[in-house]
Amino acid sequence: MGQGQSNEEGPHLTTAQVSHELALKFAKRCFTPLELYSFQDVFKSLADHQDSIAYLKEDTIARFLEIPDIIGASSIIFQMISYLGAFPFGQDAPVVLGFEQMIMVVVIMTQRYQRVLKKGNRDRTKLFFRSLAVYDRGESQNNEEKPETNEETQKDEGASAIRSHVAGFTVDDAANDEEEEDDDDLALAALESLDAIEVFRHGDAPITQASIPSDNLKKLIMLLLLIAPLGTQESLARHAERLSGDQLESLRRTADNVLGAFVNVEKFPGVKIHQFNTVIPISFPFMFNGFNALFEHFLFSKNIDFTKRRDSTPLPPLDPTLDQPLLPQIGEILDLNVLSQLSFFMPGDTLFRRLRLLYSGGDAGFSMGSFETKVFNWRAPTILLVSGNRISDPPIGGQERAFSDTLPPKRFPDSSKSSHVVFGVYLSQPWHQTHKECIGDTDTLLFQLEPVHEVFHASTLNKDYVSFTKPPTSHAGIAFGSPHPKPKPTAGLPPHVSLGAVSLVLDSSFEFGVFTHNYTSGGGAFHNSQSRKSDWQDRFEIESLEVWGCGGDKEQEEQRQRWEWEEREAEARRKINLGTGDIEADRALLEMAGLIGGNRSGGSMN
Template sequence: MGQAQSGERGAGHPAPSHEEVTKKLAHKFAEKCFTHLELYHLQNVFKDLADQEQYQVGDQEKHVRYLKEDTISRFLEIPDILGASPVVFQMISYIGAFPFLQDAPAVSGLEQMIMVITIMTERYRRVLAKGSTDRIKLLFKSLAVYDRKLNDGSSEEKPEDDKAIQSGDGQHSTTSRLGFTIDEAGEDEDGCEEEDDELVLAAFDSLDYVNVFKHGNKPTIHGAMIPADNFRKLIMLLLLSAPLGAQEHLSTYLGVHQKWPTYSERATGASLESLRATAENILAAFLNVERSPGIKFHDFHTVITSSMPFIFNGFNALFEHFLYSDSLVPSKSKDDKPSSSPIPPQMTQPLLQDTGSIMNPGVLSQLSFFIPGSSLFRKLRRLYSGDEDGFSMGSFETKVFHWYQPTILLVSGIRLPDESGHRSTGPESSFLATLPHRRFPHGSATDTERVTFGLYVEEHWKHTHRECFGSESAILFQLEPVHDVFRASTLNRDYVSFSKPSASTSHAGISFGCPLPKGTQAYRRASIVPLGSVSLVLDSSFEFGCFTHDYESRGGAFQTSVARKHNFQERFEVTDIEVWGCGGEGEAKNQAERWAWEAREAEARRRINLGTGDIEADRTLLEMAGLIGANRNGGSMA
């Protein structure tokens, strides 16, 4: 039947108008992607928020209901200080034109908002399975602008039209006169061929209109880029919204633990500066802001798919707010007013149970960009902290080895100066002597000297003697000053090693991605640590560390960076080191029981009473312990 429809239209019947197709697709999204209750709430929310405008069509007077930028911003509770409202509204105005993206910007009417919510919350997967992997291209186009001055780098200032993008006066027609003109012809340095959007084609195919609109006018990504400042603002919003659950608002308190700020408090004072710094580290993964004013599609797609596949997950809960109307919540009595911000049961727990020198709400959200948030938020327990437990492998072993769920190690430090013009002495000199003489340049040219690295491993920690531990799920990453992720390779399994100082250990400490010396290798260059192509090494005293990225050698336990295709190395003095366990209350309870048992055993050993007066009994006990007897002299028993 559907094929006959396409054939008839192609044989002479007029193609449906854009408006007809949009209404039909919106109806299908509403029917397949929302429950009846959600759709009822959405209609009520839209009715409460929408403005109405009348206009004349011939002799008829019509009206249109739509949402303004400031209305959406207030409803989603986006903090004004972030400056992200114009960016979000630009995305809404573009995606609202789906599937006729060349018609953007679109008026944010009810049908358009159904499109936006369906795509932003990824509910389109229930209908458009073929286009499930193509949302990244759509999001890029919704954020991109086309401007030859920006593209050529010939102007440091933004054009007037680009300023209009960020003015945010609330009118859909003034959101961007230039912001959506990404269908202009232009040269793309990547030289990639433009293809039809899979998501758009899947939408037409679901309506059986693919033959009618397949070759229609479509926006291109050639010459388009996302302004760095716009994306920085959006990253800050995504960091704030990453922990959001069902029906949680940006103004909702993070938890009952008073040491953690509210969402709104995270956008003020020192918390705001920390948020900006984290956003800057993430932005550095896409471009060098000093050299390029914007992000090209190739870099956008490459970095997101490899280093932060979950960066846009915060949109899911944020846009689902439209599916819940406070005015429809039944009150307990006639005199009671509906709750303005319902707090679900999980909000009784804070996002983090403990504080940390490295871990904070911003870092937690940053981790959720490449580690599923379901394993992080309200699931982490601090197992070890160098500041409180001591910078030693013994303390590390005591606190971490009894956790049998995934763990996250974080280590921060200050870059060591270049060897030229700097004379290292003491422990620093000893550590540098264990590294190969060849030294690569720093991984980033930034003013900050602080670096932060980490590792996610699902296996429990243990001593390594002949082989490393870990699996292909291990992730080595950098958080500062550039966000980067180095996933496990299948070429070898030298993922994690833990070796305490001993006579049989050639290189004590913790290493990730470094091969263990085998056979004669342990004696040839015993003083030099065998660094892997992508590796992180910490010495046994947790004083110094070294991260190496040898892009040319390849073949390591961790894959090389997809964004920084060059050799670099970071040698640093450790300032903080922490280990956080994933698993929640159950695993924390089991570990607490194991710690309590060990404490009781240790106390029992300390209470062994020697010198009771029975010299023979005490001597027998010491001989059984191997402390005296044979050729050993345990001293006088008198």
């Protein structure tokens, strides 16, 4: 399979020969010798035989990977890998999953192809779409029979599509699908690596005629949520408790929220390529990462003892953290399924077994003082989650009316029919009270988890990311994506809260919140939605509010030490016997004690 041989024989190679050459190249470059030996042993132990052909069946793969029957995803995974096994000739799919075909599958599923092909996640995403999609044969036949489709017909079809979906889900329109026709970059790169580009033929059906059935995608999402925390060689059976009772219902609800990012299931039966390619890079960049650990099981044979070296000295455990709980405690909002949902757009190694509950309104009280006490000493990134139920329009109760009166008149409709909403913010910087300028940076994320999952990334121009202001500041509270409140209330009637184009605002009593998406204005500190190109606003009564610290024992110990230091400082202040009546002498005493002076304030002396 040398370069010279490829150059000489390239024009005469068949697709089968090219696939063979590519499988050899992948096996040599993407696996270590021990992994390749293990892969051979695993395949041999699992394979069925017909005549001289060894191959893997659907139930064999499902049993080996421990895919739970209750999810119903086994056939979907088999459909995927039967397509990927044909790489780079997708037109030959589905294929019998022989040894070389499974090399293609494992290399693509674990992203090891990047050791040979300099292509990114977007290209694998396109492959995944084709592997999951079904094709509308009727549409294909109609196109063959009527290649002269006139402009008038196209306009009618476009108008029908627009009329058929709920306002706000413009990603459902197929107007831009034509832009996705060139989706063979990864296959072309593979062939170029063999100097066999002339063998490539465009035999796949046009991708614009393909869609992923919504029901199939939901089942796959459920599996992806389940496998998201998998570590190297970790058995999926260890997470079986997530597949019963309330946890299973939670898994289904979470999958519905994720599915809602792709398609309005009430109006459309499937997901088109434009929707898939638009949503994943923004809201789900790590959605398929769970496949890496799952399919690496093929590279570890149970017949080989990996715990010892040739000198018989034991190797350290592959992942000593696996015995720690994924989440030390379940929150009112954050459970294992929502944690997996977060890992679809935040790196899993910063989440699983790495979160600590710093503040919960239900335990510590819904007040900014309690929030400050619990959260401000955490010196690592945090995740704030807030859930609630939408208030009526017009508001009914006195408190609802009072909150609504602080806001500009409502001009936008609710985001959805669902009354329950969950929003969140990822902040990489430590929290502190803001006076004139907001905190946060371009890593800050504003997101919605329910009823529709979506991530709103920070702008590099507008820096109104996060403000934390306490009374008597005008319209005190916590705001994300809104201009910093004025330091003092203005004379006369208080002005309305200034709401950013894409913003989340919580009032100072933590009773109410409002999320605004003003698409028309063009965005602010956070970018507009790319899938729901419309204006909406959700005003809600806060049900739960919690903040989670991203970090481990080290960060928790640092927080404990700062708490202890503050307690000692406060005790020292209480023990100082002032009462001399001489303010200047008292101030001098405090300066000698190191309690005021420099950048430290000991409070008012009056």
